[in-house]
Amino acid sequence: MSKDVKDYDVYEVFSQKEPTGKFESQFSLLAPNADVALAMAQENFMRREEVPSNLFVVKRENIHFMPPEKRKALLRLDNKDYRQPSHYGYIPSKWRELKEKNAPKASV
């Protein structure tokens, strides 16, 4: 790159609470490279949090945000409960009902 470097790069910091958890964005910091960014990350943004199980940093220019005019692409109608387990809430009681209805008749 031929830009006139006046200051450090921006790194975004992400942390993971536990090994099975997802990474979440913390904040950003200035650093000359990833090694320095990693060495600064926890003490700058997670001094009171529980010790995270891992961290990563990404140079801001390598992160691509939805541009403002395309954020409309994130919208959708609220008519998709067929994707939700709660939509099928009648099932447990239906099973009970069916079991009762079709139970083999006690032999006399």
Add this chain to the structure above:
Amino acid sequence: MVKKYNTPEEAKQDQQYLDTLKELIFQLADDDLLISHRGSEWLGLAPHIEEDVAYSSITQNTMGHAAMLYELLEELGVGKADDLAHLRKPEEYRNARLVERVNGTGDYKENPDYDFGYAIIRNYAYELFKKIRLEALQQSSFVPLADTARKIKREQYYHLYHWEVWIDQLAHSTDEAQKRLNNAIQKTWEDVASLFDLGPKGDQIVEYGLLESGEMLKKKFMDQFKAKMENSGLIWPGEPQPLSETGREGRHSEEFVDALNHLSEVYKMDPQASW
């Protein structure tokens, strides 16, 4: 097999052991107190904001370690932790010379002309030594001390890593940075031998199985420090000069007396008051 002492009460039964143990814990506590005092003077003056925050965490951790060790002394009946940290006479402090040195010239409130290169190398040397000493302390015959060492070591890992990152960054950058690090190594070397000194009760400390010998600590330190310097293309300064006088016997610089006056100024106004 050396005898283990499981509790402060057990240690208190054996006067000679107790005296030796106290001597050692004062060395550990005073080392941490002084280096973190120097760290606290750096607050707000680091090369960039993010480093200011990170360095302050190390300083806090270390002050926290000092507090744990003074509390151990309190449990041994030596006195109140805050009194021990603030009210002793200068000649009663047992820290190594290296940790009491000023950060540079000038007053921390007015014109602190501090050298970050020296901060990196002095802290790296101290933390490397501390790691080696903590590892040895985990076998200590005084079980509460071994437990404390184990706890401290867990968060001390970051300290060493932090200063290593700085060495790695700067050693391979500009000529100026390299030169400054090499100068800082020279300056650190003037006092480095003070770390391995176990003081007037050194022999008993080893005989009682409280800590391994100063020579052992020194050998491990030198091997690891040398490897780091060589990997970083920095100049290995060789065997340090032997000590002329030792902080472990309570002989300190004037810089130390100033530091002590600062850190105890308010507490001394009224040690009975609650602050």
Add this chain to the structure above:
Amino acid sequence: MFKPEITIHSDDPRVQEFLERIENGEKIEVDDWMPDDYRLQLIKLIAMHGISEIMGAFPEKEWVPKAPTLKRKLSLMAKVQDEVGHGQLLIRVAEDLMHPLGKTREDLIEDLFSGRLKFHNVFHMPAPSWADAALIGWLVDGAAIVTQKMLAHTSYAPYARALKRIILEERFHAYHGEDMVIALGDGTEQQREMMQDALNRWWPALLMFFGPPENGEIKSNQEINIRYKIRSKTNEELRQEFLDKYVPQIRALGLEVPDDNIYYDETKKQWVYTHPDYTYLRDVIAKNQGPRSQNRLNLRKIGFDNNEWVREALLHNQKAIS
């Protein structure tokens, strides 16, 4: 400095659209289109807020090595570290806003040294005793908390996100400050005297903290900031909130509010008090002529200049890989 072309008064349709978004309570992101004066007001406000956190570390830092007990040494260090951390968060937000103008953190620091960027009036004041450290933690933080709670509703989302983190930490700061002053206020005669002295010393600066009242002669950018929903309350409203919370605490400690004329007007539901000399505020801030202005600028400058070789070395590495 960059001249705002498109402002709240322009008849550019984008400005109307922008104001509608603000009206609807929408939050603005760094990459959204924004009028130039919105960007400028934000930079001005957030850069000053951020640099004040950094400069505000110095008066308290004077007492960090001297804090009386091991516990106080630890908690005060943690508190001052947080303030530097707040500076980091806020200055990052300002840097992202300055980025399209080709400016960086380095420029911001230069602006501080040249006097173009101001830092908050309270941090130009001396802190000659331990009780000043306690008072700063209690009332200067108290004043900052009142302001920051209001700013947390700002229309600019990155600022709001930084403030969210800051306000969480300020909950510790509030208790930390109260813990220190309770020890002194409820302590020995000597400690109580120290505390009252510190309060007398700081009272005018604390009232000035919120800036002149809107009917005063000194102009401020409050109006435009309120229309843009960068802020939602006036200086005087904030000062009243501060008095609501802290006058009772001062009295509970058995201290005296250093204003013979202060009282609460029950009918108007507000405090009536002696206004400080707001022109002093203008002089201290605008000209860096407060008692400790030059000392604190100098500290920052020493820290900056002495470490130039470090930043240069790291930038050297950064260029090598980019």
